[in-house]
Amino acid sequence: MSKMVHEFNDIIRKLRKDLFGKGPERIHTVFVENMAISTLYGNLTPTEKFIASSPEGTDMVHVARTKMIQNLYSVKPPEGLEELVGAKLVHLFSDMKVEEDIAVSVFVFDKNIAVDRG
Template identity: 80%
Template sequence: MAKRIHEFNDLIRKLRKEQFGKGPERIHTKFAENMAISTLYGNLTPTEKFIAKTENGKEMVHLARTKMIQEVYSSNPPHHLEEVVGAKLVHLFTDIKVEEDIAVSVFVFDQNIEREKDNHEGDL
């Protein structure tokens, strides 16, 4: 499963970089049943950090980093992510804590993405 998670994280980083000009510096993902839960660290560009110094700016960055990502994923489904997990993405929930530059995304798929063989890879 580690290889699939690594591929999944690389694709998330690439997609976010294409959309915002910077991908997360670090991503931690867990697969659980039909979900991939990702914690993303170091997401904001220097410009976003500057804008977020005011309360209105913080709200603007938050909105862009949540709503825009959801719209991008719904209008242009990430087929490569679906190929990695072998299931269709049906929902994406995402939020970011601008002050700490930490985001969480929950990808919900149409079927279980945990594979029995993956659960025992470490036992080999």
């Protein structure tokens, strides 16, 4: 894993830990052109798992998780994210499969970030 991917994942993990009280257990990120695509595993807190034990609860956790992340990023990207990749974040697309505790975030930047930075 490149240093940039590792640092990118650390920023995502810290933000989610601060926001939800638990960060993902594992993150896999790839850079493709002007996008960073991150798959996050093991996101849910014990309380969220309990709430998600019913269909209504699953919907509540899904909406809360996805909306909170999207709202947070729309106000201000996490500290150091844009500096790390050398581009401005223009969109974040995020979704979660609560039953499998997997989330995907697609970060779209204003220019190519998938360059070899050694």
